[in-house]
Amino acid sequence: MLEVSQVTVDLGGQQVLKEIDLVVQTGEILAILGPSGSGKTTLLRAIAGLVPMSKGTIRWAGEDVTNVAVHRRGFGLMFQGYALFPHLDVAGNVGFGVPKETRREQIAAALDWVGLAGFENREIEELSGGEKQRVALARTLAPRPNLVMLDEPLGALDRSLRDRLVGDIRQLLEERGVTAIVVTHDRDEAEAMSDRIGLMRDGKIIQVGRLDQILTEPADPWVEDFLS
């Protein structure tokens, strides 16, 4: 279980995250939904340990990880724009975070999950947008992280591809039984990929719940407006 409490982030003299409280149950998929600039990406980066927090704690499985270095947290983050390593091939990317002894098997397994079996020796530049997205997903999943965070996983893809992949991602996460946070600005995507939705605006979480719950009892007029 991930517990985020009172997390506050200041960047360049501006408060980007304001006292965020959030709980994600083990095995649950939570979507963070909100307009661009609402602080969704920063929230993921704060949980991963990539941005310094001025206040607040992050606990995983009851343990305080606030001061644990990024690379020791065991969290996975798929970046918006994927951030694939251009100097490595597909296997080099997917196996980056996997120990040597089991690397080969784990690369093959992760590529198999995302439907790219046999892509090991392909160069990143040769891949289509959809293939890159799946390599990035495989790279995030390959080290078997406790918590998986996906930042706009379908952002750059075209409509038809997105519709197809939404279901794939959810199935993949559920089969692995991982705890996950998915950031998106698209209501339908959020609904299709997640168990619960957290609505974010101006660095604050406005409301958390299942979409139908939120729709029947919106916290304020803005929520109603944003979701319709």
Add this chain to the structure above:
Amino acid sequence: MTTKRWGWWLTALVPTLFIGYFFLYPVSRILSLGLSEFSVGSTGLEARLLRVGWFTLWQAVASTALTLVFAAPLTWAISRYEFRGRRLASALVTVPFVLPTVVVGSAFVALGWRDSIWAILAAHMFFNAAVVVRTVGTLWSRLDPDLLAAARVLGASSSEAFRRVTLPLLKPALAAASSIVFLFTFTSFGVVLIIGGFRYATLEVEIYRQAVSLFDLPLAAALAVVQLVGVTFALYLYTRYQDRHARSWTLRADARRLRASGRTKVALGFAVWGTLAALAIPLGGLITRSLGTRGAYRTLFENNRVVGVPIESAIHSMTFALIAVVVAALVGVMSAAVIASRSGPFSRWFDLTLMLPLGTSAVTIGFGFIIALDWPIDLRASYILVPLAHALIAVPFVVRAMVPTLKAIPSGLRESAAVLGTSPAKMWWRIDLPIAAKAVLVGAGFAFAVSLGEFGATSFVARPATATMPVMIFRLLSRPGATSLGMAMALSVVLAAITTAVVMWIDRLQVGELGRF
């Protein structure tokens, strides 16, 4: 159409003759003289070659490695982080690079560092740090920071992320910077001659000694052949590497720098202040020494029994620089017009030939002048060889400054002019030239700066009566006594000031950064 063709060929003819007579012909004379020396197999050639060649090679490799290490902290600081004075720091690091080699030599002599291999290596580091900071820094600042973040999230510690992600991605720039520094230090002349004396002779210094002091021209030619082969081999390796590894990483168009906090801030301070302080020491020493010698500046204006009036060298230098600028601008503008107006194998071949003097050592150029330019008329005793040598070295700078600008002129502009009935020649005059005028100024500025500081070729062709500033500084440094030393320092400060002023003027003209080589 036919008139355009004629004009094109005529325009191409002038630069071709210039490069042909002042570069290709002298080099061919060196080759034939040097190769015949090899076939004769004179005594002691092999042993000397082995000794000098080996020293040249290992000091170049060592200098390159040390420069990379020395420049690394500052490169890291100014490409990854935004802080107050970042631009100033990156401008200051370029100062040593634009200084004439003779001034760099004087600065280390001012510190009392002479006849030492460490002084040579330090001077090379001092001079070349800017190459690494500029070349590697440009790429580094454009690497997507998310790549590093991705590595960290995947379990890599920050040093591991640097080794597995940053370093491989910087490889093309590291290779480019290393090759440039290697070439500069492999062909290093002024610095080694002044600091190392004859005890530490590179191929360049040995060519100079054999040709000028011992008049063994065939041996000097043989050494020059080795030098040419070495430089060509290095360039070949570099081009082959670039061809194989020329992969375009997905770079950010703009640089994204982070703000430092906590421990990083302290590290930044050390990197920036430490490097700048290290660079300031030789220059500070030079200025202190020149001011510390009683009447050093005043005696520059007085007639000296041995060297004449030292400050007159400034007048010679300026005059030569102006002639060199005119010649280089004429040849350069014609060459650029030829290269930019047409693409095809001839253009590319022409472009490459024009760049050759840049890759050739200045000593080879000067040496070629004195052995070859006695035909059809004997030019060897004429002072005109000095500005011509400078112009030859400066032409590539003019061409490089102009070609991108000319190629960027939108073709719509030409078409609309053609519709209005403008002839090609008139079109060039009315459209291309005004647009390229600024580029010409930049190129001319470079030519002026190059001419002011040039020492390698000048040391062969300069006449005692018309010594340039670098030559005068060298002569003063070679004389015993504190007075001569003080005068050398004072003249070095004057030369450094003029050069810096010229380069600052170019930098203000240029829209982009100065860091293209």
